[in-house]
Amino acid sequence: MRFLPVNLDALLVELKDLDETLALFDALMAEPIAGVEEIIPAARTLLIQFRPSAIAQQTLVNRIAGQDLSQRRAIEHRRVEIPVHYNGEDLDEVATLLGISRAEVIKRHTAHDYSVAFCGFAPGFAYLTGGAGFQVPRRQTPRTRIPAGAVALAGEFSGVYPQASPGGWQIIGVTPSRMWDLNRDEPALLRPGYKVRFTDAGPLPASGLPAPNPPTCAAPPSGACLEIITPGLHSVLQDLGRPGQTGQGVSKSGALDLSALRAANRAVGNRSHVACIEAILGGLSVVCHGRAVIAVTGAQTPVSITTAGGLQWQAPNYQPIELDEGDRVSLGSPKAGLRSYLAIRGGFDVTPVLASLSTDTLAQVGPPALAAGDRLGFATLSTGASVSLNEAPAFELPTASDIVTLDVVMGPRTDWFTEDAIQRLSSQLWRVTSQSNRVGIRLAGEMPLARSNHQELPSEGTCVGAIQVPASGQPVLFLADHPLTGGYPVIAAVASYHLDLAGQIPINAQIRFNPVDGFKEIQPITQASSSTADVKKLP
Numbered sequence: 254m255r256f257l258p259v260n261l262d263a264l265l266v267e268l269k270d271l272d273e274t275l276a277l278f279d280a281l282m283a284e285p286i287a288g289v290e291e292i293i294p295a296a297r298t299l300l301i302q303f304r305p306s307a308i309a310q311q312t313l314v315n316r317i318a319g320q321d322l323s324q325r326r327a328i329e330h331r332r333v334e335i336p337v338h339y340n341g342e343d344l345d346e347v348a349t350l351l352g353i354s355r356a357e358v359i360k361r362h363t364a365h366d367y368s369v370a371f372c373g374f375a376p377g378f379a380y381l382t383g384g385a386g387f388q389v390p391r392r393q394t395p396r397t398r399i400p401a402g403a404v405a406l407a408g409e410f411s412g413v414y415p416q417a418s419p420g421g422w423q424i425i426g427v428t429p430s431r432m433w434d435l436n437r438d439e440p441a442l443l444r445p446g447y448k449v450r451f452t453d454a455g456p457l458p459a460s461g462l463p464a465p466n467p468p469t470c471a472a473p474p475s476g477a478c479l480e481i482i483t484p485g486l487h488s489v490l491q492d493l494g495r496p497g498q499t500g501q502g503v504s505k506s507g508a509l510d511l512s513a514l515r516a517a518n519r520a521v522g523n524r525s526h527v528a529c530i531e532a533i534l535g536g537l538s539v540v541c542h543g544r545a546v547i548a549v550t551g552a553q554t555p556v557s558i559t560t561a562g563g564l565q566w567q568a569p570n571y572q573p574i575e576l577d578e579g580d581r582v583s584l585g586s587p588k589a590g591l592r593s594y595l596a597i598r599g600g601f602d603v604t605p606v607l608a609s610l611s612t613d614t615l616a617q618v619g620p621p622a623l624a625a626g627d628r629l630g631f632a633t634l635s636t637g638a639s640v641s642l643n644e645a646p647a648f649e650l651p652t653a654s655d656i657v658t659l660d661v662v663m664g665p666r667t668d669w670f671t672e673d674a675i676q677r678l679s680s681q682l683w684r685v686t687s688q689s690n691r692v693g694i695r696l697a698g699e700m701p702l703a704r705s706n707h708q709e710l711p712s713e714g715t716c717v718g719a720i721q722v723p724a725s726g727q728p729v730l731f732l733a734d735h736p737l738t739g740g741y742p743v744i745a746a747v748a749s750y751h752l753d754l755a756g757q758i759p760i761n762a763q764i765r766f767n768p769v770d771g772f773k774e775i776q777p778i779t780q781a782s783s784s785t786a787d788v789k790k791l792p
Contacts, residue, residue, distance in 0.1 A: 256314045256775040257665035259300065260746045263716050264310065264775060265665040266299045266317060271370060271382060271409075274299060276322040278445065286316050293499050293714030294371040294445055295738050296380075300714025311778065318777035330446040332366070335413065336454035337404050341425035347389055347406060358425065359453055361385040367411055367449040372441065372502035373712060373738030376616045377415035377433030379443035379502070380712075384411060384451075395421035402427045402462055404451070411451075416617070428454075429462050435606060435618075436466055441501035474602060474630025477543025481627040485536025485584065488623040489691075490601065491594075492528040494733065495609035495618075504737045505717075506613040509691065509756030510592055512647035513551035517596035520548035520573050522638040528603070528610035530595040530623065534759075535584040537595070541576040543633060546598040546640065548573050549582075552590030552757065553650050557583045573598075573640040590650035590757040598640075599632030615692045615734040648754050653761045656682060659751045660767050661720065666710070666742035667772035670722070674702040675772075678720075678744060682763040683728070689760060693721075694730040696764065701726025702744065712738040718747035718755065720766070730764075732756060 254277075255267040268274045278294045288308030293300040303313055339359045341347075348355045367381035389406040396419060399405070403414045405422035414420060415432035432442050443449065481488075491514065494507025508514040508531055515525040530537065535554050549556050549570055556568040561579025568574045568582075576582070584593055603610055603620055612619035623629075651657045667675060683696040702722050715721065719731040721741045730747060732755070747755050748769060758764065 254318060254777075256317075256777065258662055258772070258775060259665050259716055259743075260662050260718060261749050262305055263300060263302045263746075264314070265713065266301060268297055268299075268322075271296055273322050275368075275370060276324070277317070277320055280320045280322070281317070286313065288313070291496065291499055293373075293737060295373065295713040296370075296711035298711075298713040300716065302716065310775065314775050314777050315779070318779070330444075330448065332448040332450065333442060334450050334452055335404075335428050335430045336452050337363075337426040337428050338454050338457040339426040340457050341404065341423075341427065343392070343405075343423040344425045347387075347423050347425055350389055351387060361387070362411070362425070363451045363453050365450075367451070369443045369445050369447045369449065370410075371445055371738075372443070372500060373714075374502070374736065375415055375418060375433075376502045376618055377441045377443070378412060379432070379441075379445075379447075379449075381411040381443075381449055382409060384449075387411070389423050391421040392423060395419055399424065400427065401465075402429065402432075404428055427457065427462065431465060434465070439501070440607070441503075444500045474628050476630060477545065477633050478628040478630045479539045479541055479545075479597065481623050481625055481629070482538040482540055482581070483536060483625055484623040484627075485532050485538075486534050488530055488532040488537050489612035489614070490528045490603060490610045490620050490623075491531040491612065492610050493526045494611050495607045498607055499737060501607075502737055503607065503616055503618055504613065504733075504735060506609070506611040506616070506619065506733050508594065508611070509733055510551050510594065510753045512753045513592070513594045514596075516571060516644040516647070517548045517550040517594040519641040520550065520571060520644045521546050521596050521598040522573075522634075522640045523596060523598060523600055524638075527596065527600040530629075532584060532593045532595065533591060535586045535593065537593070538581065538583040539595075541578065541580045541582070542628075543578060543631075545576045545631060545633070546573050547576060547582065548596050548644075549584065549593055550596075550644065550646075551593040552587035553646075554587045554590075554593045555585035557585065559583070571644040571646070572642065587650075587759075589652045591759045592757060597631045599634040602630035602632060613734050614690065615736060651754070651758050651762055653759045656763045656765055657754065657758050658765045658767050659755060660748040660769050661745040662748055663745045663768050663770065663772035664743075667744055669704055669706040669710075669742040670744055671703045671705045674704070674726075675744070677702060678728075679766045679768055682765055685758055685760050685762050685764065687760050691732055691734040693732050693735055694755065694758065694764075696728050696730060698727065702728060704742065706742075710740055710742050712740050715739045715743065716746060718749065718752050719743045720745045720747070730755060
């Protein structure tokens with residue numbers, strides 16, 4: 254095993270192959286280590302996210318290094334049959350690549366069970382191994398759209414696309430099975446460890462695949478609510494996110510400035526985890542139907558209140574604001590920072606998705622972005638926790654003309670880059686481009702980061718704050734809606750204590766990365782090596 258740093262609360266375990274990776278994953282799932290919060294398996298790695306207050310990094314490494322990987326542990330998982338209409342547009346090409354007939358491809362693909370190795374790319378997308386044991390290269394030119402339900406091959410894996418998306422896998426058929434369905438108690442049909450058997454469903458009916466059932470829509474609120482007049486550039490509901498869903502291919506998501514979200518909730522007397530409206534660059538305007546107490550935190554944003562009678566006044570940030578029937582709240586353009594958080598006493602009465610109100614813009618999980626005419630119900634509380642009058646920003650908010658310094662932890666793939674690139678990461682400034690969003694901050698630097706290792710990196714787990722470097726050499730700083738797994742090397746990650754600051758950096762501001770230490774692998778310390786070290790210290 255290699256142990257590679259990812260962040261102050263995460264590390265990457267690299268193993269020899271997929272079998273060893275799954276053996277370690279099984280062992281850690283069978284006997285969980287206290288303090289480990291999330292494990293994201295991939296082709297040759299496990300991304301381990303842990304709570305430093307519960308377990309030290311070195312202790313965790315030592316515990317993992319002592320695991321026995323000589324055999325897979327027997328864990329009972331369900332077996333799922335997936336019917337396939339083998340009419341894929343790449344089926345003949347796959348047969349040619351494998352040197353067998355079209356009929357033989359189908360026969361072998363349906364003859365054995367596959368195992369779900371890991372999930373990623375999109376919610377419900379499972380990487381299936383074993384089965385026919387095919388080795389098929391990806392398409393040289395990825396398609397811009399692969400339909401939902403497409404059954405495809407790439408490398409040693411089989412998979413089914415849960416929703417229409419771009420992709421470079423070879424399509425051999427299509428299935429009516431829904432890989433991802435929010436109307437189910439467990440939306441993902443497949444999870445790591447499940448067994449899968451494909452069955453030949455014959456020709457595709459002339460009518461095609463049945464249309465998916467639309468998600469259940471909640472009834473509009475009948476009582477007190479906030480009506481969205483204008484949503485601004487982009488306004489969504491966000492809370493602390495949905496941890497624990499990586500087995501379904503869903504990342505945590507959540508507010509980009511957690512300190513501002515918590516402060517907004519404290520200001521109105523809510524528990525700190527309650528969902529708020531996250532608005533970017535102001536522009537949000539709402540009308541209150543009923544009486545309420547709100548607070549606006551985060552970016553330094555002008556807040557205007559217009560009463561039903563036409564009187565207007567300016568409200569402060571980070572303070573409770575009392576609203577009467579018909580009051581209109583409007584957020585202006587921030588003077589500093591990027592994202593504002595609007596909390597309401599009692600919280601918004603919106604149906605959660607996977608136990609969270611966070612909107613994941615990449616995975617398309619959670620309530621949709623707010624639109625004009627939407628009505629958000631809220632609970633009216635006359636008793637409960639007191640409002641807070643002592644809230645303030647947790648850090649100085651940046652402006653577009655600022656140079657923002659972010660501490661970074663080097664790794665896990667620093668050694669894939671040239672020495673010049675490693676130096677350049679911190680020595681040159683990186684401008685925040687207009688292509689940035691909740692998925693990540695796209696950066697532009699005078700000189701791109703060059704790689705010394707040009708091999709293809711097998712997909713591996715990624716974390717918030719990861720600085721991934723695509724082929725262009727211009728890095729992307731992953732934010733809360735980042736993909737669960739990625740195939741480009743990560744040179745470093747923004748330290749966890751600077752993530753809220755990163756979420757408030759406006760377009761055209763510049764970033765300077767400050768490494769907190771040089772890159773080095775984490776070495777396990779066994780009892781034997783510890784005893785030897787003690788002996789060497791003796792006179």
